[in-house]
Amino acid sequence: MASPPPAPVYRSTIYSPGNVLRDLSAIPPKKPAPSWRAALAVRDGGPAAMLRSVRTNIVQSIRAFRTDELMEAASELGQHFVYANAAHAFTKSEVLDSIAKAYHFTRQQAKNYDPLLDALTTLIDKSGPQPGFVVVLEGLPCTLKFDKDARETLLDVFRDAVEYWAERRVPYRVFYSFAN
Numbered sequence: 551m552a553s554p555p556p557a558p559v560y561r562s563t564i565y566s567p568g569n570v571l572r573d574l575s576a577i578p579p580k581k582p583a584p585s586w587r588a589a590l591a592v593r594d595g596g597p598a599a600m601l602r603s604v605r606t607n608i609v610q611s612i613r614a615f616r617t618d619e620l621m622e623a624a625s626e627l628g629q630h631f632v633y634a635n636a637a638h639a640f641t642k643s644e645v646l647d648s649i650a651k652a653y654h655f656t657r658q659q660a661k662n663y664d665p666l667l668d669a670l671t672t673l674i675d676k677s678g679p680q681p682g683f684v685v686v687l688e689g690l691p692c693t694l695k696f697d698k699d700a701r702e703t704l705l706d707v708f709r710d711a712v713e714y715w716a717e718r719r720v721p722y723r724v725f726y727s728f729a730n
Contacts, residue, residue: 597623601684604723607716609709612686612725620684620725629682629721637689637729642696645704649687663707670711675718682721689729701728 600615601623612620617633624631634652639645643661650660659669674680685708690701708724715722 596626598626601627601723606682606721606723607712609705609712609724609726612688612727615725617686617688620686624682624684627682627721629684630680632683632685633688634686635688636691639689639691640693640695642700645690645696645700663703667707667710670707671714675714680715680720683715683723685722685724687724687726690726691729 597619600619604610621631621633632652634649636645636648639648646660646662646666647657649655649666650657653660653669655666655669655673658665659673660666687704687708690696690704692698692701705724705726708726712722712724
């Protein structure tokens with residue numbers, strides 16, 4: 551028969567020689583706050599963990615994210631990465647054309663906001679199951695022919711696409727930046 555484990559020995563004072571360090575090492579370390587846990591996971595987990603820290607269906611400014619890290623994260627997660635650079639565009643048609651090229655759409659599919667939304671949603675959905683999307687819209691201009699209202703309307707189109715894919719439980723993250 552196995553002998554029972556020895557009973558713990560308690561000392562009457564923590565000031566006995568060597569007892570302070572021993573008692574402090576026995577205290578379990580505090581768990582970091584949830585926000586710190588997320589930050590540590592991002593730091594230690596690489597690009598994929600960084601992308602996992604972002605809601606799965608969102609349109610947001612690219613801010614602290616870098617395009618190459620987003621591309622690597624999408625690759626690691628097995629998702630589509632779509633990069634549209636509109637930095638040299640001045641008009642709505644040029645911006646939509648840069649998005650059409652990034653998605654490999656025809657010009658007719660991105661001629662205006664409504665056909666673009668249809669192409670971003672039902673056209674892609676009909677092509678089969680999708681693993682998810684990471685979309686980067688870089689350098690959206692603010693010019694006379696593509697003003698802030700046009701920019702917001704374009705982002706609303708992507709917000710509608712995000713809602714569409716959220717209903718189908720497909721991750722669809724859109725990151726954007728504005729031209730200087």
